[in-house]
Amino acid sequence: MAGETHRPERRADALTKERIVEAAVALLDAGGADGLTFRALAARLATGSGAIYWHIADKHALLAAATDHVIARALADRVASAPPREAIRALALAVFDAIDAHPWVGAQLSGDPWQYAVLCILAGIGAQVTALGVAERHRFNAATALLSFVLGLAGQYAVGSRLVGGDKDRAAFLRDVAARWAQLDPERHPFVRQVAARLAEHDDREQFLAGIDLILAGLERAH
Amino acid sequence: MAGETHRPERRADALTKERIVEAAVALLDAGGADGLTFRALAARLATGSGAIYWHIADKHALLAAATDHVIARALADRVASAPPREAIRALALAVFDAIDAHPWVGAQLSGDPWQYAVLCILAGIGAQVTALGVAERHRFNAATALLSFVLGLAGQYAVGSRLVGGDKDRAAFLRDVAARWAQLDPERHPFVRQVAARLAEHDDREQFLAGIDLILAGLERAH
DNA sequence: CATGCGTCTGGAACAATGTTCCATATGAGC
DNA sequence: GCTCATATGGAACATTGTTCCAGACGCATG
Numbered sequence: 087m088a089g090e091t092h093r094p095e096r097r098a099d100a101l102t103k104e105r106i107v108e109a110a111v112a113l114l115d116a117g118g119a120d121g122l123t124f125r126a127l128a129a130r131l132a133t134g135s136g137a138i139y140w141h142i143a144d145k146h147a148l149l150a151a152a153t154d155h156v157i158a159r160a161l162a163d164r165v166a167s168a169p170p171r172e173a174i175r176a177l178a179l180a181v182f183d184a185i186d187a188h189p190w191v192g193a194q195l196s197g198d199p200w201q202y203a204v205l206c207i208l209a210g211i212g213a214q215v216t217a218l219g220v221a222e223r224h225r226f227n228a229a230t231a232l233l234s235f236v237l238g239l240a241g242q243y244a245v246g247s248r249l250v251g252g253d254k255d256r257a258a259f260l261r262d263v264a265a266r267w268a269q270l271d272p273e274r275h276p277f278v279r280q281v282a283a284r285l286a287e288h289d290d291r292e293q294f295l296a297g298i299d300l301i302l303a304g305l306e307r308a309h
Numbered sequence: 310m311a312g313e314t315h316r317p318e319r320r321a322d323a324l325t326k327e328r329i330v331e332a333a334v335a336l337l338d339a340g341g342a343d344g345l346t347f348r349a350l351a352a353r354l355a356t357g358s359g360a361i362y363w364h365i366a367d368k369h370a371l372l373a374a375a376t377d378h379v380i381a382r383a384l385a386d387r388v389a390s391a392p393p394r395e396a397i398r399a400l401a402l403a404v405f406d407a408i409d410a411h412p413w414v415g416a417q418l419s420g421d422p423w424q425y426a427v428l429c430i431l432a433g434i435g436a437q438v439t440a441l442g443v444a445e446r447h448r449f450n451a452a453t454a455l456l457s458f459v460l461g462l463a464g465q466y467a468v469g470s471r472l473v474g475g476d477k478d479r480a481a482f483l484r485d486v487a488a489r490w491a492q493l494d495p496e497r498h499p500f501v502r503q504v505a506a507r508l509a510e511h512d513d514r515e516q517f518l519a520g521i522d523l524i525l526a527g528l529e530r531a532h
Numbered sequence: 533c534a535t536g537c538g539t540c541t542g543g544a545a546c547a548a549t550g551t552t553c554c555a556t557a558t559g560a561g562c
Numbered sequence: 563g564c565t566c567a568t569a570t571g572g573a574a575c576a577t578t579g580t581t582c583c584a585g586a587c588g589c590a591t592g
């Protein structure tokens with residue numbers, strides 16, 4: 087791996103972890119999780135795969151670094167000072183919007199929940215849960231419950247946005263699923279049939295916030 | 310794909326979707342998600358990969374079928390008659406225990422939230438949410454919030470149990486993560502540092518139930 | 533009983549991927 | 563100018579999912 091003896095770039099076109107990660111993010115944004123291959127990455131950076139491996143351990147590390155890159159920016163953009171409840175909502179929405187802009191991030195977050203980016207999200211949630219006045223012995227469960235909800239919906243949203251193109255595809259995808267739901271056996275899955283219509287017309291952001299509010303309400307009731 | 314003209318097995322060792330799925334589950338249980346390859350599956354069934362493809366579309370479908378197999382059994386084992394709140398807890402615990410016994414199911418559920426097995430879980434949750442008396446216009450958000458939480462923790466738990474061997478490995482894994490958390494910069498991630506100890510000693514099942522109860526409490530407060 | 537044909541099987545062959553390996557280039561320090 | 567750790571580019575390898583096809587099986591028909 088890269089030693090740290092020489093700090094400045096020795097060449098103008100020097101390969102750095104930063105450049106590699108940025109290129110990886112671009113490929114992921116363009117082609118989803120399947121769009122990132124070492125060959126495509128090497129081609130984009132005009133180099134070979136071996137050179138990339140000198141800077142990054144393996145694909146797992148590359149995906150984690152790309153996710154960090156996106157999440158770090160998303161979390162940095164927030165305002166620090168706000169009442170705890172609003173701060174949690176803002177934090178959750180920041181993550182949601184990041185996934186909306188980069189759908190592969192959702193799959194990556196829920197698929198590898200122990201990476202650094204998730205830790206940063208938990209740190210943000212935990213700070214606000216503390217500020218909310220939750221007793222110390224309940225903070226861990228409260229913060230991880232919020233985190234699990236966020237990660238769960240992250241995965242759910244990610245798959246529905248897998249195809250590029252934005253809102254159009256997401257809406258069409260939900261309509262397709264809702265149509266399948268509506269044709270289910272009313273005996274076996276009555277509830278799913280009933281809410282099929284809501285699925286087709288619902289707003290993801292609103293649904294996401296409703297879940298956050300539900301957990302926050304439970305928190306206020308229990309504390 | 311398989312036509313349905315001949316119902317009975319023409320041969321004693323006939324390949325069926327059922328036999329393939331059972332072998333797939335065995336491989337997944339033994340070697341995790343990486344343990345399932347078409348070559349290993351063909352070897353176990355004493356056949357070739359081509360024969361398997363005649364019964365199943367592709368690997369995605371095979372994983373979904375294997376997950377259905379496990380989840381269907383887990384949901385079937387429950388008692389039907391119980392107060393809604395207890396029924397939801399029992400349902401969630403049934404899913405949790407299934408993931409505990411087959412860690413790959415957790416990753417599969419959160420990685421592909423639109424498969425049939427997830428629909429069955431949502432159906433179960435939705436029925437009890439309805440029985441709980443939640444107003445019709447809130448049911449969709451309430452049920453999907455519970456589902457997202459379950460799927461989020463499913464992914465979280467799955468990764469920590471990836472290595473075989475049961476409780477020992479999970480506990481050791483959590484201790485490792487907690488040790489890393491404890492060494493974080495207190496300035497940047499104070500909360501995570503504080504709860505590191507709880508992570509090392511916490512009980513997954515208890516944490517899971519606490520999250521469910523939190524959402525249920527929010528439901529009672531809001532309705 | 534022989535023949536034909538859709539059903540089903542087994543394994544070879546293919547394309548793509550992550551990863552390793554190595555010959556070579558680069559440039560800072562002596 | 564020499565040297566050597568640092569860094570690069572691309573060939574080569576192992577493994578994977580998937581496709582393809584030659585043939586086996588056994589029911590229906592003559």
